[in-house]
Amino acid sequence: METPKTGDEKTLNYNIWIDGKIIKGSKAKIHLLNQTMHYGAGVFEGIRCYSTQKGPAIFRLKDHMKRLIKSAEYYRIKTFSIQNLVKGAKEVVKQNKFTECYIRPLVYLEPGKMGLETTSTPTHTMIAAWPWDTYLGSENLEKGVSCMISKWRRIDSKQLPVQAKACGNYINSIQAKIEAIENGFHEAIMLNMKGNVTEGPGENVFIVKNNELITPPLTANVLDGITRKSVMIIAREKGFKVSEKNITLEQLLNADEAFFTGTAIEVMPITKINKKKIGGGRVGKVTKQLQESFFNEVHGKGSHEEWLDYVDK
Ligand SMILES: Cc1ncc(COP(=O)(O)O)c(C=O)c1O
Known part of the structure; x- marks a missing residue:
């Protein structure tokens, strides 16, 4: 494309x-x-x-x-x-x-x-x-991306409604993105005011630990991502345990695997956070499996026909 x-x-x-x-x-x-x-x-x-x-x-x-x-x-x-x-x-x-x-x-x-x-x-x-290729590049779907833990904290729901995709909210995202790029990383991950993991500037975060998928709950001030919800459904159908739980920075850095989800970024492996390699710096098996199933679904080769709105119908 x-x-x-x-x-x-x-x-x-x-x-x-x-x-x-x-x-x-x-x-x-x-x-x-x-x-x-x-x-x-x-x-x-x-x-x-x-x-x-x-x-x-x-x-x-x-x-x-x-x-x-x-x-x-x-x-x-x-x-x-x-x-x-x-x-x-x-x-x-x-x-x-x-x-x-x-x-x-x-x-x-x-x-x-x-x-x-x-x-x-x-x-x-x-x-x-x-026409728009995967945000952060389709070649990185196989290699994974590097992330920086931003010094900028995610907007708190007491400051702004974080569930609104409002233009002004993205000034916070832009600051985190600038910082990550200037420091040589592909993307940022922001913490909330309590110091727990939230999300990227425009994407949700998942970790995999001992075959369990964990993503921050909406109360951590993350957007109720549609790709996030879809991946949670796909993962549960595959038999994985999926939990919405607060993730500390330490848990993130010690995850077996990590990945982003989002409409623009699709399902993107994270292989490095700050100086720490995640999963030895290689794309994890669970991430690969979910990425593949996600792409099957969006191309009409999965089991969720109800997720697709055909343009010519
Ligand atoms: C801040 C933020 N988080 C997460 C997401 C991912 O949401 P979705 O999967 O609905 O695109 C987006 C993109 O809309 C976003 O802007």
């Missing part, structure tokens, strides 16, 4: 759905005086569409759109009904003739009003899409 940057000419020209209409991305306009740009008051989603034998299928589309609506509610931001959002996402894939792509819905505020009172500002919803 090609991996264009979102800023290149081709990507900017793909068709975008805006408030029910399809337009060329390059024709989309927004005035600079809008509260989403100035204050981060907007909500978004990240969704993937995969090729299957029955044509392109969007993975857990309704669940993603439900989360978008829930995120919007936290900020009293209005968007479309789930039916319209689902239809819009399929339309974008169809109009661009994509067989596989990443889909990015964003609900943003109408320009013209400034100040921090956002609840009465009219909104717009756009759904964009572009």
Whole structure:
């Protein structure tokens, strides 16, 4: 799959759905005086569409759109009904003739009003899409990635609703990402204010210890990831014990295996954290098995047909 940057000419020209209409991305306009740009008051989603034998299928589309609506509610931001959002996402894939792509819905505020009172500002919803390889590179699906424990702590639910995929939340993620990159790592892992493991800047974390899968509970201030939930189901079906438990830094560093889950990153092995190799620096067996099952599911070769929304249906 090609991996264009979102800023290149081709990507900017793909068709975008805006408030029910399809337009060329390059024709989309927004005035600079809008509260989403100035204050981060907007909500978004990240969704993937995969090729299957029955044509392109969007993975857990309704669940993603439900989360978008829930995120919007936290900020009293209005968007479309789930039916319209689902239809819009399929339309974008169809109009661009994509067989596989990443889909990015964003609900943003109408320009013209400034100040921090956002609840009465009219909104717009756009759904964009572009072909996008696994975040952090498909070659790393086999090799694994290195992570740095960030000095930045994950946002606490007493500061902001962490279950909202709100634009402003990602300033915290960006700081952790900058720090990791500047220190030569692929990705960051953040701790919460209690010092327990939370997640990456845009992905959930799992460890494997003595064949048990452990991931932090939502109360640790992690996003209720849709890939996280899917992998937990797949793992239980395979007979693994799966627990949502707080993970200390020491437990993370001493895990047999570790991996990230997320729409963008899919199921990505973690083979190094700070200076410590995880699982001897090699991709673990359990991770490999779950990664394979996950890819089978998204390509329609698994047992969860209900997770796929076929674009041509
Ligand atoms: C902070 C954060 N954690 C975890 C995830 C993974 O969630 P999902 O699997 O629903 O993409 C994401 C991506 O949306 C995220 O932004």
